[in-house]
């Protein structure tokens with residue numbers, strides 16, 4: 001079954017990352033763009049992970065995961081190099097109202113991380129449903145070259161016009177044309 005693409009409200013969720021290595025660092029970097037309510041538990045932390053923790057004043061514990069650690073969290077990301085621990089934390093979360101992501105075992109993921117672009121209010125998320133994360137990453141890099149920097153300002157302008165112009169057919173047509181013209185102009189840049 002395919003994954004349902006949705007944009008989650010993150011700033012009211014408490015997030016636990018188990019692990020402090022390369023992949024925990026990647027997941028942490030991505031999540032920090034949307035929330036700072038993040039706690040980490042790991043036996044060891046990469047220097048770079050520890051710097052991000054300090055810069056963002058995050059709560060962290062330098063120790064092995066213990067059963068029950070998940071219970072106060074809404075979202076748990078298990079970024080450890082231990083498949084048994086990934087599996088057992090996933091099954092622990094089944095007794096709670098917790099969304100779980102295990103970095104190696106897709107069958108134990110309630111959600112998967114997309115590759116994404118964020119420019120102001122524009123977010124483009126790319127997933128291959130786990131078929132090829134490398135494709136998701138490289139396709140993002142391609143799209144980054146296509147989408148112009150000023151898209152952020154263009155969206156601001158549209159947002160403000162939507163508050164001024166009354167709703168209705170005319171407004172729909174006006175916005176449709178304005179956006180078409182803007183996107184068509186990318187080819188000529």
Ligand SMILES: C[C@@]1(CC(=O)O)c2cc3[nH]c(cc4nc(cc5[nH]c(cc(n2)[C@H]1CCC(=O)O)[C@@](C)(CC(=O)O)[C@@H]5CCC(=O)O)C(CC(=O)O)=C4CCC(=O)O)c(CCC(=O)O)c3CC(=O)O
Nearest residue numbers: 104112113114115116127128129130131132133134136137
């Ligand atoms: C299922 C998923 C679960 C999840 O992590 O949520 C998952 C799982 C696994 N990834 C693996 C490998 C790699 N992952 C990346 C990169 C990214 N992986 C991400 C997401 C996801 N990875 C989810 C599916 C996303 C989708 O496609 O829909 C991205 C998009 C987002 C992010 O990490 O935040 C981020 C790019 C971010 C960016 O730059 O934009 C690279 C490329 C690289 O690092 O250069 C490689 C090596 C090349 C390759 O394998 O393709 C392995 C095997 C590990 C091994 O071989 O040991 C597994 C486990 C398995 O498949 O068994």
Ligand SMILES: NC(=O)C1=CN([C@@H]2O[C@H](COP(=O)(O)OP(=O)(O)OC[C@H]3O[C@@H](n4cnc5c(N)ncnc54)[C@H](O)[C@@H]3O)[C@@H](O)[C@H]2O)C=CC1
Nearest residue numbers: 019020021022023024041042043044064065079080081103
């Ligand atoms: N989903 C994805 O995008 C990808 C997933 N992976 C997978 O991610 C996993 C992690 O990879 P890396 O971060 O590179 O490994 P790493 O060796 O850099 O980090 C592993 C981390 O897990 C922690 N850890 C291990 N056992 C623990 C325990 N019992 N309690 C608390 N912390 C514990 C270690 O202290 C360390 O911080 C690997 O199994 C790899 O196959 C790899 C590439 C991409």
